[in-house]
Amino acid sequence: MTLHVKTSQGTYDIWIQRGALHRAGEVFNLSRKVLIVTDSGVPEDYAMTIASQCDDAVLFVFEQGESSKTLTTYSGILEALTMNAFTRTDCVVAVGGGVVGDMTGFAAATYMRGIDFYNIPTTLLSQVDSSIGGKTAVDFMGYKNLVGAFYQPRGVLIDPQVLETLTPRHITNGLAEVIKMAATCDEELFHLLEAAEFSESVLDEVIIRALQIKKQVVEADERESGLRKVLNYGHTLGHAIESITTPSLFHGECVALGMLPMCAPAVRDRLKHTLERWGLPTEFSFKSEQLIQVCRHDKKTAGDTISVVFVPEIGYYDIKQMSFGEFEDLVREVTQL
Numbered sequence: 001m002t003l004h005v006k007t008s009q010g011t012y013d014i015w016i017q018r019g020a021l022h023r024a025g026e027v028f029n030l031s032r033k034v035l036i037v038t039d040s041g042v043p044e045d046y047a048m049t050i051a052s053q054c055d056d057a058v059l060f061v062f063e064q065g066e067s068s069k070t071l072t073t074y075s076g077i078l079e080a081l082t083m084n085a086f087t088r089t090d091c092v093v094a095v096g097g098g099v100v101g102d103m104t105g106f107a108a109a110t111y112m113r114g115i116d117f118y119n120i121p122t123t124l125l126s127q128v129d130s131s132i133g134g135k136t137a138v139d140f141m142g143y144k145n146l147v148g149a150f151y152q153p154r155g156v157l158i159d160p161q162v163l164e165t166l167t168p169r170h171i172t173n174g175l176a177e178v179i180k181m182a183a184t185c186d187e188e189l190f191h192l193l194e195a196a197e198f199s200e201s202v203l204d205e206v207i208i209r210a211l212q213i214k215k216q217v218v219e220a221d222e223r224e225s226g227l228r229k230v231l232n233y234g235h236t237l238g239h240a241i242e243s244i245t246t247p248s249l250f251h252g253e254c255v256a257l258g259m260l261p262m263c264a265p266a267v268r269d270r271l272k273h274t275l276e277r278w279g280l281p282t283e284f285s286f287k288s289e290q291l292i293q294v295c296r297h298d299k300k301t302a303g304d305t306i307s308v309v310f311v312p313e314i315g316y317y318d319i320k321q322m323s324f325g326e327f328e329d330l331v332r333e334v335t336q337l
């Protein structure tokens, strides 16, 4: 299955197929110098499988984890490109999760003002979310994704088979973003997540359908000036929870909790059931005052109001401008359950 994504810089393809890792050379131009970037947690085989399909491959491996998403690692990628005399006609390939993809994309965007970037996401979160939309970044001075660029890949290859080595918790973490997309935009996909048992074919379908939703959203709003805000459902509160609980809760787990207050009561029941059945948290162990305090510093605040994605009915959403009082009431409804 191939999805064609239209951007202002042209079109690129997302190729989704089990076993596709072994056939990357069929869809990517690897007959040139190729810098393969991966991290220490991604099974080495994956990068090696890509290297075996290149004429001239250089490997760059950094320490796994968000704490590596820094200017230092970014600089290391640029050094590898420079030391190996990469030119504008060469390319980089990211093989890994969102950390690898975001940083490799940013290095590709800035080396010689832009060289070709291919992305091979290997976590569920990166397959359904970060590999599409052109956002690249590194963290800076404690702020997440503070330095970055919009830079579109030349191509994306998604091989659901690589998820077999991922921990169940990382699968669940990615599913939170899928549940978010389904709750706001696709009632049918939500129903599938509510009812289906986990299997390879369900996973493949979930990946494809989540990508179709994200493709529609980012094509309509490439630079996040309007529609793309829907992707922030659960994120305002989610980020606040993340800043209090990191590293004990993963991003998707925080988003799961962040979605619960921002919906109608009937939606909340279905959402809670669905999050629970996939092993995502639904219980709050922190005080609403603590969360509100952090939310007041969110980018989406303006004076005493905050912009929030709210789900009135599964498959639909509103972007509401709320006072902090209203926001706090919603958070309280859930934290005091």
Ligand SMILES: NC(=O)c1ccc[n+]([C@@H]2O[C@H](COP(=O)([O-])OP(=O)(O)OC[C@H]3O[C@@H](n4cnc5c(N)ncnc54)[C@H](O)[C@@H]3O)[C@@H](O)[C@H]2O)c1
Binding pocket: 039, 040, 041, 042, 043, 064, 065, 066, 069, 096, 097, 098, 099, 100, 102, 122, 123, 124, 125, 126, 129, 130, 131, 132, 133, 134, 135, 136, 144, 145, 162, 163, 164, 165, 166, 167, 170, 173
């Ligand atoms: N660009 C975007 O639009 C966007 C969207 C969402 C998130 N993000 C970013 O993505 C990052 C999170 O991504 P993530 O959740 O993929 O985390 P991650 O990249 O840290 O990967 C999670 C862990 O899984 C390991 N791993 C990766 N693939 C594996 C595999 N197939 N088998 C076994 N282990 C594997 C990694 O080594 C890592 O330890 C954050 O930095 C976030 O800011 C970006």
